[in-house]
Amino acid sequence: MKRRGMLIVLSGPSGVGKGTVRKAIFDQGANEFEYSISMTTRKPREGEVDGEDYFFVSKEEFEDRIKNGGMLEYAQYVDNYYGTPLKYVNETLDSGKDVFLEIEVNGAKQVREKMPDGVFLFLTPPDLMELKQRIINRGTEDMATIDKRMKKAVEEIKTMRDYDYAVVNDDINVAVEEIKTIIRGEHLRVTRVYPEYQEMLGEM
Ligand SMILES: Nc1nc2c(ncn2[C@@H]2O[C@H](COP(=O)(O)OP(=O)(O)O)[C@@H](O)[C@H]2O)c(=O)[nH]1
Ligand SMILES: Nc1ncnc2c1ncn2[C@@H]1O[C@H](COP(=O)(O)OP(=O)(O)O)[C@@H](O)[C@H]1O
Numbered sequence: 001m002k003r004r005g006m007l008i009v010l011s012g013p014s015g016v017g018k019g020t021v022r023k024a025i026f027d028q029g030a031n032e033f034e035y036s037i038s039m040t041t042r043k044p045r046e047g048e049v050d051g052e053d054y055f056f057v058s059k060e061e062f063e064d065r066i067k068n069g070g071m072l073e074y075a076q077y078v079d080n081y082y083g084t085p086l087k088y089v090n091e092t093l094d095s096g097k098d099v100f101l102e103i104e105v106n107g108a109k110q111v112r113e114k115m116p117d118g119v120f121l122f123l124t125p126p127d128l129m130e131l132k133q134r135i136i137n138r139g140t141e142d143m144a145t146i147d148k149r150m151k152k153a154v155e156e157i158k159t160m161r162d163y164d165y166a167v168v169n170d171d172i173n174v175a176v177e178e179i180k181t182i183i184r185g186e187h188l189r190v191t192r193v194y195p196e197y198q199e200m201l202g203e204m
Helices: 018-029 059-067 086-094 105-114 128-138 142-159 172-189 194-200
Strands: 009-013 034-035 071-077 079-086 100-101 119-124 165-169
Touching: 009 105, 009 142, 018 079, 018 100, 018 172, 059 071, 059 079, 071 086, 071 105, 079 086, 079 105, 086 100, 100 105, 105 119, 119 172, 165 172, 172 194
Parallel strands: 009 100, 009 119, 034 100, 119 165
Antiparallel strands: 071 079
């Protein structure tokens, strides 16, 4: 029987660099896993594409989806809904491919209850000042929203212990390498990944 894919969940406060890290991992070795595109009621930012960054929907559409059991998880974050469509995740895992979710902590908790075999990663900033600076530099949120997100960040960081791994995103290249190593290690169930193992055990 074909091995079911592995679910990889990445959480962490807004602005820590989840999107940047995820894109770097995908750019370096696509096809290793599939990214699950979330649904949200948030308005698209400049440059964001519907069906690529998110499925952008109305509050009514989102609530219908919840009622119909179409969400693996969902949460209200600051002023909007965010959630993971269930069908895509199940079908992709069934096909043997890994699925990568980038979601906030309440959603991750729901996924952990439903799919405890997943690998749960928390990306954490070196410190809160640096986190705030990154959100400001990104230039996508006004100051009131930034303050709300910073308050959330403190609560989110407190849940770090619930994760299998916490990775510090100080140097982006180091964080990316650490996450890739964790994923490879989880596949093989070994504590260190030598190239020979990869050859002996085949596809990871
Ligand atoms: N629970 C849940 N959270 C999500 C989902 N998609 C995105 N998020 C999280 O919602 C929060 C806000 O996302 P967004 O407005 O795009 O801001 P950004 O992550 O700072 O770029 C972030 O913590 C995201 O990781 C989802 O499908 N479910
Ligand atoms: N290791 C890092 N060092 C410095 N800046 C970073 C680092 N990782 C990400 N950033 C920057 O921080 C900002 C927030 O990153 P982003 O990926 O949008 O975060 P998130 O998806 O977690 O909200 C972006 O402007 C990004 O370029």
